[in-house]
Amino acid sequence: xxxxxxxxxxxLQRTFSFPKRHFLSATDLNEVEVRSLLDLADGFVSLNRQTxxxxxxxxxxxxxxxxxxxxxxxxxSFELAGKxxxxxxxxxxxxxxxxxxxxxxxxxxVTLNAMQPDLLVVRHASSGAxxxxxxxxxxxxxxxxxxxxEHPTQALLDALSIRRAFGDIAGLKVAICGDVLHxxxxxxxxxxxxxxxxxxxLVGPPTLIPxxxxxxNVEIFHDMRKGIASCDVVMMLRxxxxxMDGVMAPSQREYFRFFGLDREKLAFASDxxxxxxPGPMNRGVEIDSEVADDLSVSLIQDQVEMGVAAxxxxxxxxxxxxxxxx
Amino acid sequence: MSSGRxxxxxxxxxxxxxxxxxxxxxxxxxxxxxxxxxxxxxxxKLSPDVEVVDAGGALLIPGLIDIRVKTGEPGAExxxxxxxxxxxxAAGGVTTIVVQPDTxxxxxxxxxxxxxxxxxxxxxxxxxYPAGAATQGCEGQRMAEIGLMHEAGxxxxxxxxxxxxxxKVFRRVLSYARAFGTPVAHRPADPWLSAxxxxxxGEFAARMGxxxxxxxxxxxxxxxxxxxVELTGARLVVDQITTASALESLKRGLDRGxxxxxxTSINHLSFNEIDIGDYRxxxxxxxxxxxxxxxxxxxxxxASGLIQxxxxxxxxxxxxxxxxxxxxxxxxxxxxxxxxxxxxxxxxEDRIPLIDLIRTxxxxxxxxxxxxxxxxxxxxxxxxxxxxxxxxxxxxxDKLVSKSKNSPFDGRRLQGKVLRTLVDGRTVYAA
Numbered sequence: 001x002x003x004x005x006x007x008x009x010x011x012l013q014r015t016f017s018f019p020k021r022h023f024l025s026a027t028d029l030n031e032v033e034v035r036s037l038l039d040l041a042d043g044f045v046s047l048n049r050q051t052x053x054x055x056x057x058x059x060x061x062x063x064x065x066x067x068x069x070x071x072x073x074x075x076x077s078f079e080l081a082g083k084x085x086x087x088x089x090x091x092x093x094x095x096x097x098x099x100x101x102x103x104x105x106x107x108x109x110v111t112l113n114a115m116q117p118d119l120l121v122v123r124h125a126s127s128g129a130x131x132x133x134x135x136x137x138x139x140x141x142x143x144x145x146x147x148x149x150e151h152p153t154q155a156l157l158d159a160l161s162i163r164r165a166f167g168d169i170a171g172l173k174v175a176i177c178g179d180v181l182h183x184x185x186x187x188x189x190x191x192x193x194x195x196x197x198x199x200x201x202l203v204g205p206p207t208l209i210p211x212x213x214x215x216x217n218v219e220i221f222h223d224m225r226k227g228i229a230s231c232d233v234v235m236m237l238r239x240x241x242x243x244m245d246g247v248m249a250p251s252q253r254e255y256f257r258f259f260g261l262d263r264e265k266l267a268f269a270s271d272x273x274x275x276x277x278p279g280p281m282n283r284g285v286e287i288d289s290e291v292a293d294d295l296s297v298s299l300i301q302d303q304v305e306m307g308v309a310a311x312x313x314x315x316x317x318x319x320x321x322x323x324x325x326x
Numbered sequence: 327m328s329s330g331r332x333x334x335x336x337x338x339x340x341x342x343x344x345x346x347x348x349x350x351x352x353x354x355x356x357x358x359x360x361x362x363x364x365x366x367x368x369x370x371k372l373s374p375d376v377e378v379v380d381a382g383g384a385l386l387i388p389g390l391i392d393i394r395v396k397t398g399e400p401g402a403e404x405x406x407x408x409x410x411x412x413x414x415x416a417a418g419g420v421t422t423i424v425v426q427p428d429t430x431x432x433x434x435x436x437x438x439x440x441x442x443x444x445x446x447x448x449x450x451x452x453x454x455y456p457a458g459a460a461t462q463g464c465e466g467q468r469m470a471e472i473g474l475m476h477e478a479g480x481x482x483x484x485x486x487x488x489x490x491x492x493x494k495v496f497r498r499v500l501s502y503a504r505a506f507g508t509p510v511a512h513r514p515a516d517p518w519l520s521a522x523x524x525x526x527x528g529e530f531a532a533r534m535g536x537x538x539x540x541x542x543x544x545x546x547x548x549x550x551x552x553x554x555v556e557l558t559g560a561r562l563v564v565d566q567i568t569t570a571s572a573l574e575s576l577k578r579g580l581d582r583g584x585x586x587x588x589x590t591s592i593n594h595l596s597f598n599e600i601d602i603g604d605y606r607x608x609x610x611x612x613x614x615x616x617x618x619x620x621x622x623x624x625x626x627x628x629a630s631g632l633i634q635x636x637x638x639x640x641x642x643x644x645x646x647x648x649x650x651x652x653x654x655x656x657x658x659x660x661x662x663x664x665x666x667x668x669x670x671x672x673x674x675e676d677r678i679p680l681i682d683l684i685r686t687x688x689x690x691x692x693x694x695x696x697x698x699x700x701x702x703x704x705x706x707x708x709x710x711x712x713x714x715x716x717x718x719x720x721x722x723x724d725k726l727v728s729k730s731k732n733s734p735f736d737g738r739r740l741q742g743k744v745l746r747t748l749v750d751g752r753t754v755y756a757a
Contacts, residue, residue, distance in 0.1 A: 205501075205502055205505055206501035206502060206504060206505050206558070207498045207501050207502050211557075222504075222505035223505070245468060246461070246462050246467070246468020246469045246470070247468060247469070247498075248498065249469070249502070250462075250468075250469045250470055250471040250472060250473070250474075250502075251471055253471075253474070254471045254472075254473050254474045257473065257474060258473050
């Protein structure tokens, strides 16, 4: 993007009134909204690199993190994003509170709603949980991962990382590799990257690619060398180890042999290839450390940094919308 | 390669199903490979260092490929070793065998595949390829290392006699194997209907008081398998279809264009349940021998091409496993050495044309598994069998080469005798 880091005013000018109350799915967004969010996030990246990172854009707002599934990095990322914007942040983790004691998701929502939060960040093991919550509360709901459905802020931070690395996303060849079947990251990324005119391919054993994925306007490959051939971005997905013990794939060693990203396979990709992974990585299973730690190809650290900025952009935009509602 | 001098067979009757040729011919072999094929009795002028064998009108066919062979190695060597099985194969004109994975340990990972291939190289008789297990331990729960075994040289995957009961597991095996182009062989047998059965349900089993499985147990599982093939697009090998009702399902599947290849065993073509007679345990097989109507339907299905591959289903069982009450005896029969003569019976009975019979044990299995053998063509490996079509033979189980002598053909009179077997141009058997 532009040369000098933008100042606060410039970033604020990029704030636009987000037309939606919730941030639930990449498919809810349109191209203009995504580009606006990316521009805004870009500004926050620069601000985040300054010594004084604290803003007051969300001053007085309450951000509630509601994580039914454990997640260190996503929760920390949202917490940091909220705090840097000046919001009060509360972390609710059902395991350590009364809301695990037999209360239904809707009861929990109603209870929390009564506390008047402004922004509710939800992660849940069931697809559609964030959407269900959003129907029962008065605040903005942000989906931080619902089952095997979507993880839209991850897609936004991935798009931001790619755009900053390549300048533009349109026309890039992106291979999403591994356990697409169970991946909410993959579903959000497919939707958002295609919206931004990238060329998306899916690579993995047939047992880990959804049966109807060929209807998603993606090319599907079961041979990784062919799948990542001449690709600009190779996005690896995390594969849960227990799925690799004969259930979805025969063994970790076989998975790595055919679908693990190592130097040898990566050589088939484009010369300017960048490697991504949403984390946490299974080193030596889906990705070789040699590739993951090579900063000349790996965007994995960037993704974490972009995560905070992308989430700041989402929180700011939703908050601006709440302002208009008043 | 111990190919030695160039070798020529002249004045033979070549039957080569791959090219559809049945007629006079001659073949020149150099360096273990078929160097020339003539569709006339001689090859013209040959260099003086060629050893010429006048076949005297005998049958010259591609070496047989038997894709379902059990040995006892590793783990049960007293039954049969790879070497004794290879000797039996050579004596029977079988030049390629595919051994089953249900050994001890189970062949479910690449190092066992590697062991088999190394042993076969050391024995240097016939070609031996492994079939890998489809699931770990052939237990039907978790996928085996199909990709790594494929790379190591496995030709297909199967759990051998054990059906994969869990449809979700079988679906995953099919989809996964498809990515590697590896066919999956599966026994069509409903496990609950088959449990404990020693014979086929019917008047005979009822009279003899044997626990029995209805014929439809085969159809039930085959229908499921065909539906999963339709879902996954994987290549399925039906491991021994033996009943008329399952053949109807197979035909519907093939008519829909499903990628399915069906096999049957020489035993189910040659015997019916009545052959069990007075509890002859050599006729205890898995799947069990069927009714005469089923046997006739299976013969018809071979004749019509519905069943494409015939296997010996070679399953050695020593006397101590067979000399037991019928329902306690081990199932299975040896068959490598008798396969060709038993097949030729259908030619002698005018049931199936000779070239079509030979196809089921040469070109058809070769095409299924992507082997360059199984044909008499320039450049193909010189895996050949010279056989006399009409010589009568009397099968004496005690004289079979296998370590186990459990042959249901014991005492049978057949026509057709293997005279010489060549693998890569080497003579591995001569009568």
